[in-house]
Amino acid sequence: MNLKSIVRFEHEKLIFNLKNEDEKKLHDALENYYGNYSPFFKLIKNGVQFNEYVGVLQIGRTKIEILPKADKNGEEKWRGLLIDMIRTVWGFNVKSTGSSTLKLKSNSILDLYFELFINELELIFHRGLIKKYSQTDVNLQSLKGSLQFSKHISKNCTHQERFYVKYSHYDKDHLIHQILFKALNLINQINTTNSLKSKIGTLLLDFPEVSNIKISETVFSKINYDRKNIHYKTALEIAKLVLLNYHPDLSKGKNNVLALMFDMNSLWEQFIFMTLHKKMKTHQITSQVTKYFWKPTEGSLSKMRPDLILKNRITQETIVLDTKWKNLNGRNPSPEDLRQMYVYHKYYDATKTALVYPGEEHFIKRGNYFNTEIKAEISLKECSIVHVKTVDEIGFWQDEIVEQIKSFLR
Template sequence: MIKTITVREAYDWITENDVTATQFEELIRYIEEKYPNEQVLDQKYKRLRFINYVGVVQCSDVRYEIVPKITLSPVDDRKSLLEMLSITRFLPISFYEQVLNGEEKGDLLMAFLATFLERLLNEFGKGPYKTYERHEENLYALRGKLELSKHIRKNAFQKTKAYCAFDEHTENNSLNQLFKCALLIVKSYTKTHALTLHLERCLGYLERVDIIQFSQSKLRSIMFNRQNERFRDAALFAKLIVERATIYSKGRSASSFSFLFQMNMLFEKYIEVALKEAVGNNELVSQHAEKRLLRNKKSGYRNILLKPDFVINNKVILDTKWKSATYKGRSRYVQSDIYQMYAYVTAYKDVERCILLYPKQEGETEHPVWEVTDTEKTIEMCTVRVDEFSETVSELEEMLNGYFASPGT
């Protein structure tokens, strides 16, 4: 029986009251192994929480859902996460259908797997990808090329066989091996009849495909061409499964895998898509990297690269911050963020506003607007809704009103 624990990123704690000590240790060990250089967990004594990352971690018989804290309801937070992933194409497969059909009210993993299996099954229905693979085999009839030295070595006393090398048109290639590996990893976690049926049908197309273990080099060796390009999205998704999978053997074997996404990167990409909708592509530059803050007097080189998230119409700079802008009814900010915005507004002579943009949450207070001394430039804290894309676009339009032409003009 799979136990599902849903927590909000940087907010809800998981303790040994929620899971056994063994399950608690397994989660920590898995994260340390698969995300060694990333800060995924905030650990305290006998408790932990996920920070900076959202998604799903499947460890043995416990599934951890990590959702962004946007609304009061975890179901709505789950829906918002799926919509953000869909809109940004942060994953190689779109989740629009799951959002539209209300399937997000299930769990995140089922939404991910449903889309993956439907896409893969649709492509298999057009025919599995086949390649010519070289084989060597001792046969009773000559096929392809006779490998003379190996033939003599193997058939010195067997006159009725020939050791042959030949090319065979087969589905047993690395791409299909990847699909089979990914399908077998998630097989035991597809809990609905429809998903199980889709998965078994996919495996049916791969019946003659070998089961192999994938190394990083083997994963990187999978290439795409005109014949298999239609499988690209499904293959990238399968790679996510295989790359983050591991096997624990402590009395029993269990596959563990995850789909985790950096929330600050997802928020930034989501705002980028919303800004393009609000102000038009021609007036928006993302990750602008043309300005440097200082010049080295000895070398003459300009140093300290400035890289704001967005420059709009050369009048507004906007930097996204995935954190709460309010704490106990008061604005909360990090001074280094303000210094960074001051550096932007100093280097960009034509810029009039620098905005630190945070996700809007309940209980928002009025946030400050700072005037830069002896100028008419401002540094501001603003928040925007992220639970509904149309509302995000509308609030950005209102926030930036007067600094860009209408998208249709």
């Protein structure tokens, strides 16, 4: 087993030879990570089994890449599709100025994020780092700004030559740069791609001196974007993703873990939504529209939330879609999924409903529910199964998805 780069597909197992010292260390690191953080896999004898999460786990210098798989195609195709899906729907705008110059083609998702971050930083430096006003409380030997009287008394009763003051300064040492420098330092430590090392080194040398801060979710909530700093947004979103998903190995210090993992069910839903929203102008596309359907005498209400609702802009007809990341392999959907779609018919006044799956071929299986009043008759309530074949090029794939949905609607 090549411990520098390991590739598995979702739901596959990774078995270690525990007599091999390096493999045992990696096994123990995964076991320790499983015990301390939300897992993306389950422990099995001498190894782990991955679930519906895909992406990259980097443990020390070893990358474990977990790819999606909905057909018989191999890792090269699925790595490319996964990267393109993430570029289409994930938390930053991949059409920002820097992303068009990405050179890495199919190394890993981690390399994609690192290169995009570095490119964004280079563009920020080229444009010029912004300065901001910030306030500092400090003990000085000269009076500067406003004297903080209570702290001055408590700290300087034996140091009458000092003044505890608060003053404003206008410089590059502010929260945005502190976050970016923290992320750049972390990427410098864990990057294994030679082509990025010199760029990272140059950026570290050019970076102004900034204060060291502790990173948490609340730190990022303090950032307010305006016309002066909006061009920092992509870099800050990648910094957030990297910094908040980094878990240092406090006991040994060698098997630090960076986990950039994505729930394929959620990614598939968002990808279908973004595709239809962009390319299907005949309908208004909305996602996650919640309705309540049950109220207990005590406690919270129960609610339902289909993945996607399509409303025809002319006729106002409503169509409900639920996306499912699984290959049915010729089987019918589960009874639970079919019952759920039946309820959507009633509560969303839908003309049609459909379950959207990836598949080996484009295929639509139409179906109708039985009439609840006359049991032998078929009702007009339709629930179809839409299979979408994967296509190598993401733009063509999106066009094919739109055509499949249009075929279902006809």
